[in-house]
Amino acid sequence: MRPRPRGARTTVLAAAFALALAAPLAAQAQGTPPAGPADGTGRPHQYEVTGLATPSDRSALAATGASVDEVHGRATVVTADRGQLALVRALGHPVRRLPDPPAYAATAAPGVKGFPPGYTKYHTYEQAxxxxxxxxxxxxxxxxxTVIGKSHEGRDIVALKLSRNAAKDEAEPEVLFTAHQHAREHLTVEMSLYLLKELTSxxxxxxxxxxxxxxxxxxIIPDLNPDGGAYDIASGQFRSWRKNRQPNSGSGSVGTDLNRNWEFKWGCCGxxxxSPSSETYRGPSAASSPEVQVVAKFVRGRVVGGRQQITAAIDFHTYSELVMWxxxxxxxxxxxGMTQDDHDAFAAVGRKMAASNGYTPEQSSExxxxxxxxxxWLWGDQKIFAYTFEMYPTSAGAGGFYPKDTVIPRETARNREAVLQLLENADCMYRSIGKEGQYCKAE
Known part of the structure; x- marks a missing residue:
């Protein structure tokens, strides 16, 4: 682990929060909206911020409400709207707007609502x-x-079960794969479909x-955010939408960032x-989003005889090519709630999976x-060894959130070995650190 300056992070975050509070008030005093799309397209844009050397610096950047998309040394790419961009600039680092990806210019044929040319091998919700x-x-x-619940707009959220006797609940280790918490990350749905086809065939x-x-x-829960995904492509042109489509009371801004809405340590730490307009809006309360409620209820429902049956999990995202725990x-x-042995097992399995797919392994807060x-939440609340995979590509310049559909076969198959490794470790994650006898009962 790299050393982290704890005091410095607290000071920088406090300054960022002060800016976050001051900027909207100043904008209102001048009669201008505090936030909104950076232009008339309805889309935020990506910006490269340089001079950020530490996790503390990047945490202060994230505190502006912009989403951190990628990190390369001292350069960080964020997605920000007009209001968030002002807060980013106020931190004092050089900021450069990146060219919009070619995906933004791609438009479906007249009258067609869905993926534009170059992306038509991606699956809409209906096609999936x-x-x-x-x-x-x-x-x-x-x-x-199994339909385990509904999204805000009433779409089915489903759980697919694969096993030799899939209709029967047997005393076997269970592994969970989830995808598409963030609407614009369509490659993750393809990852789910790949796993379904590969494991069945x-x-x-x-x-x-x-x-x-x-x-x-x-x-496999292949689509946690079907409403956001549908909205992102509804015009036949990408909108760079991240959140769900749940209205926010008292605000014209729509949506909650599902991956900031889980109950464990919700809103605790900057x-x-x-702010409802933020890319990383956590919602008005923990698990306020129906999609999070549905999946959390499903996971808790896998507690049988007082014991959680799910032992390991991967949540798929894009992009940056990372394995995180x-x-x-x-x-x-x-x-x-995490011992040194827990951490070491997380890291050992995570690094081995990363060695198989070429991703970078690290603790999330790195x-x-x-x-x-x-x-x-999966670990803190349920003691499930849960990982986040940030899939292809590594940069906005290589396609960012919208890589062409030609990469789908290669980049989904790239994770085959990592998935199989996790499944093999699922009966005893501590085997990875040589402590199977201490933690895992002999069958």
Whole structure:
């Protein structure tokens, strides 16, 4: 772990919060809106901020309400609207607007609402649903589908179960894969569909996959934010939308950042925003978003006989090519409820997975402080070894949130080995540090 200047982070964050409070008031006094899209397109934009050398610097940047998209040495790329950009500039670092990606200029054919040319192999919510239903029909003994709840706009949120006897609840280690908390991260839905197709089609022919489905119960929730995803492409042109589509009472701003809305350490530590216009708005209260409520209820429902059956998880995001583990809310390598052995097991498995896909492994707070994130909740509340994967690419220049559809096969298959490794470790994560006998009961 890199050393972190705790006192410096507190001081810088306090200054950032003061700016965050002052700027909207000043804007209102002048009769101008405190925030909003940077131009008439309805989209925020990406900016490169240089001179940020430490996680503390980046935490102060995140405290402006902009979303931190990528980090390269002393340069950080953020997505910000007009109001957030003013706060970013007030921190005193050089700021440069990046060119809009080609994806912003791509437009679907007249009258077509959906992915534009160059992106049509991505699945809309409806197309993904059709493909999932076809897989369930083709592999009924090893794949089941359950509607576990509804999004704000009434779309189904589903959980797919893969196992040798999928219709039966057996005493086997369970692993959870989730995707698409952030609307513009469409590659994560493709990751879910890849796993469904790979694990069903190879069962019975691939010995490794067959053994895993015979001894594990695998849950895939392919789309946590179907409303936001649909909105992002509804005009036939990308909107760079991040949040869900839940209105905010008393505000014209729509949406909550689902990955800042989970109950564990919600809003505790400067790792999210209390402003409804922010890219990282945490919502008015913990688990206020229906989508978070649905998934949290499902996870808690996997407690059988007082024991959580889900032992490990991955939440897929884009972009930056990272494998991250808790905690995000603190820069402590362990933190409350995590022992050194817990941390070491997290890191050992995380680094091995990263070695297989070429991603960078690190504790979440190595980048910057976040609070209310799903992996912190899964561990802090449920003691599930939960990871966040930030998928392809590494930079905005390589496509950012909108890589062309030609990369889908390569970049989803790139995570195959990492997923299989996690499934294999799911019965005893402490095996990775040589302490299986201490922590895991012999079967």
């Amino acid at each position: 649903t059709q493909e999932i239903n076809a897989l369930v029909a083709a592999y009924p003994s090893i794949l089941t589908k 190879k069962y019975g022919s691939d010995p490794r996959i067959t053994k895993l489905l015979d001894s594990r119960e695998i849950w 790792g999210s925003s209390g 808790p905690f995000g809310f603190t820069d402590d390598p362990t933190g409350p 980048l910057y402080i976040t609070d209310g994130a799903i992996d912190d």
